[in-house]
Amino acid sequence: MAQGTAEKEQKDQRTPWERVRALGSQLTTPLHPDDYLSLVNPLWSSRELRGRVEKVVKETEDAATLVIRPGWGWRYKHHPGQYVGIGVQVDGKFQWRSYSISSPPKRNGRHIAITVRAMPEGLLSSHLVNGLTPGTIVRLALPEGDFVMPDPPPEKVLFLVAGSGITPIMAMLRTLDRRGTMPDVVMHYSSPTAERMIFRDELDQLAGKHDGLTLHKLHTDSEGMLDLADLDQLCPDWREREVWACGPGPMLDAIDEHWKEAGLEEQLHLERFSLQLGSNGGEGGTITFRNSGKTIDVDGATTVLEAGEQAGVGMPYGCRMGICHTCTLTLVSGAVKDLRNGDEFNQPNEQVQTCVTAALGDCTLDI
Amino acid sequence: MAIADVKEYCHLTEDEVEQIGRELDALRTEIEESRGAADAAYINRVIRIQRGLAFAGRVTLLFSNKKPAWAAGTAMLGIAKILENIEIGHNVMHGQWDWMNDPEIHSSNWEWDTIQPAEQWKHSHNYIHHQFTNVLGYDNDIGYGILRMAREQKWNPYYFGQPVYNAMLATLFEWGVGLHDLDIERIRKGKKDPKELKRQLKQLARKAGRQATKDYLVYPALSGPNWKTTLTADLTSNIIRNLWAYVIIFCGHFPDGAMHFTEEELEDETRSEWYLRQILGAANFTGSPLMHIMAGNLSFQIEHHLYPDLPSNRYAQISERVQELCRKYDIPYTTGPLHKQYGQALRTIMKLSLPNSWTKDKNPTQPQRRDTANRYEQEHKRRSDAERPPRRTELGGWSRGGKQRMHD
Incomplete structure (x- = not known):
């Protein structure tokens, strides 16, 4: 998902095995070797981070800890307090939520743990607590968040x-x-x-x-x-x-x-679950939600998704971090900017991910 | 003769047309709500089989000096390419599987195993072809700017060569599709924005380069002493895919029952009328379930045009309901066996290579409005996006740049 400088950074950190796979894409283009390897073992892919649920430990009546073995591409370098996105297929559809990691970071770790409480109305949290069996393959998003304990800690x-x-x-x-x-x-x-x-x-x-x-x-x-x-x-x-x-x-x-x-x-x-986005936002402007007839003036740091929610539009959303595409809407006119990498989208009727884009001047969305 | 008003052509009242629209909308909702784990399992299974075939084909072809290995490897690779292009790539790029929220099977970043970059395909196909299906002057798929497929298209001596161009297009179909979104006709007339052209050419060259390197350099090289036979096998599998894709596509809109429309039809066209145009403009063909999968379910071309973004594995089921509706309102529904449908398309190709006055129009539709009867011929030109109505959302994604995933 990362682009620009982050991508370059990732390239420099590639292991020899990752270099071999990059070379192997000559054989598999337009796919990646991981698209084939993941059919052999679902964890053998770093295209989308995956994990296998190894254990489901009941903590209380309505809460459980999921011990997950992440696949390729995972880096065990999270800071204590950060959260991960987890995507689980329910009725054929990936549902994404964010949960804090409850296990401490270990450089040579092989597992992470998240602890989930089933919410009365929470379709996914109930599924995670009661419906998930060991062996299930889930999707993961790298740890995010600045709600972290520094090292060394304050006195x-x-x-x-x-x-x-x-x-x-x-x-x-x-x-x-x-x-x-x-x-x-x-x-x-x-x-x-x-x-x-x-x-x-x-x-x-x-x-x-x-x-x-x-x-x-x-x-x-x-x-x-x-x-x-x-x-x-x-x-x-x-x-x-x-x-x-x-x-x-x-x-x-x-x-x-x-x-x-x-x-x-x-x-x-x-701790309020939110994505840390780049500081160079859009310009802001008036966002018009065409079908619901609502408009809102926003600054360049507010995502289109947040703007829609503030305006009272029933915006679709999933992971809220630019992974799952649940929030994708059609941009009818105007321009938006991807806050992660500065990419601009300004073609009429372009599909944009509202959770990671902000208005670049006035724009209209089809919802 | 092309149709200027679908309602009039079908002898339907405005209320009936609106009722048809409501019934088709209801059918869409019903299918959307019933999508679930079984559908997700279907596409994942097809992908698994396709990648398995591609892998087995490539490995077999390392020993392509043995004739049976050459034949088996070529067949597996050809079938894998067909499945990838039409049952997987084409349908994924329409957004048929976007509802799964699976970023690995999503219209916004799928790239397919053919020359044309996905982004250009999503523009020329999802938008231009699906929205303006069979409207003269709008839908560039009527003959792809190479063939004369409607009597309304002006004849000139170039078209004497049509049978030859047709054979070339079929064999090199991948390259024809690859050049399609560049819109050679507008380039020729100097109307294409040079900056956009440069961007598209760069994108195309990069994709075509990677594709050709893989098939004609890397795999032959890996075969060592068998490089020559692997090269011919790769070439053959690409041609097999080209011919098959060409036949499937030509059976979609060129058999006799599939109608053309004039731009009057687009004026104030309602959603219901758009539905009717899709039914009248497309043609199905019959076959076994395996045949439908190999055809990317485009054998249900009518259903695909009504619901471009519903999962292809549901078209068979949708088809029964659409046929029922067509019987109820006496709307023509064109279908037949593959050989008959392609035969008709081929006959049109041959016939229209000659001037109209030399042949008879076996499909007179209705008397044309006098004022506009010849307007298409007079004003024959290609539109730019700025001159076209904006995109309908159900046709599938059309996103540009940035989000395209190229693995390198």
Whole structure:
């Protein structure tokens, strides 16, 4: 998927085996050798990253950890806290979602783990938790996201976690544990009940092992939700801590506001799944959604997909990172720019991926 | 004679035409909603078989000095190329499998095993041919700028050679298709934007170069002492594919029942009328299920033109419903065995190599409107995209540059 400088970088890093395959494309053009090899073993392809589900571990009633063996082209260099895109075929159709990696990065690793909670209305999350059998081949997207724990870590850390928001934090904790660099960490973890608290045993073990790790558990069904005003008692030095917060949207909004009021937003890291795009955006402009008759003025950093959602258009989307093409729409007129590589699309009736493009002046889309 | 108004030609009222449109829309929705795991398994199986055949063919041809190996290898490679071009490439590029969200089987980045770059094909075929099917002066597929396939096309002595051009086009079909989107006629008249032409030529040269290097240099070289026989085998398999693709394509729009239209038909054409034009302008042929797969399901040309972006494995099922509809409204539905359909196309090629006055029109349709009867002849010219109505979305993707995937 990467292009331009990223592509060049990739070329320089190619292993001898990858060079052989590049040469082999002389034999298989217009296909790639991987298009044939993946028919022998589905993991033998780096055209689209793939993985084989090796194990499905039940964590709680409604959550499971998927242990995945990635195929060719995967680099085990993710930062603790990053997420991956995972595409699963349901009724013939690939559905994409992003999930945080819960396993720590290992240079010589062979597996990654993601932990998924089945959402009541979530077609895919339920399928991942209950319907996925070991051996299933899934598609993967390389790790993304800047919700990461730096190495070395800051001296004082506060984790504010609710529900399945534990997964990126778990990757951070496991990394700190494995590297032996656990600093002074306070963790506040809310879950409806004790049974639904993912990783509760492992967290207890970690807290027992590391003096620096203080764990507050809150069972919101019986004890109510966390009131941020209580932080002063729970963690009196919260103002001195670097904070990572992950959980439902309203919780993150409240935390965002609380830290802004304290003038400490510099210390706050929030996890909202979004793609990190290049800084050189489009120009912005007025986007018209022809069939729904809606228009919206946007800046050059807002993707067409986000613009449509803000305007209240029922935009199709999948991975939200330019992989799955679910969001592709017809650009009737005007121009858009691919935020990943700066490619411009300006032909009438061109197909554009709305999740990675932004307006270059006024444009009209067929939806 | 070409049709200026499909509604009038079919003796249908406006309400009937709209009703037909609604029924065809409903059929589309029904198929779209029932697409699922079995369809995905179908295309994946075809791809697996095709790649298996290609691999087996190439390996067998390393021993092409042995006659049976030459024959078996050539046949496997030829069949693989046919499957790749028409049941896989053509259909994937129409967007028939885009609903799977599989970036590896997607119209936006599929590249096929032939000279023409996918991007140029998606323009000349998905847009120009499918939207303006059989409209004189708009659809460049009426004779491909080489043959005279409609009586309305002006005759000149060049066309005496038509039987020869036809044989050459059939043999070199891949190259004919390769040059098609350049629009030689507009280049000749100096109307093509030189910058666009240069871009297309570069794209074409690169693709053609890679294709030719693979078939005529790399594989013969790998065969070592058998390089000569491998070269002839590769050439033969390409010609087999060319001839077969040519026959399939010519059976789609040139048998006797497939009609031509004048540009009046395009004026204020409704979606329902567009559907009717697709039925009248296309022709099917009959055959076994295997035959349909080998024909890329273009033996269901009518259904393909109604629903270019629905999965090809469903055309047989759609066909029964479309035939039922045609019987109900007494709309002509052209079909017949392959040899008969191709025979008719060939007869037209021979006949139209002569001036109209030397032959009889066996397919008079309806009296023409006086005012426009000869307009096509007078104003015979090719349109540029700027002069054409914009693209309909159901015809399949037409994306330019950037996203094309070339593996190197």
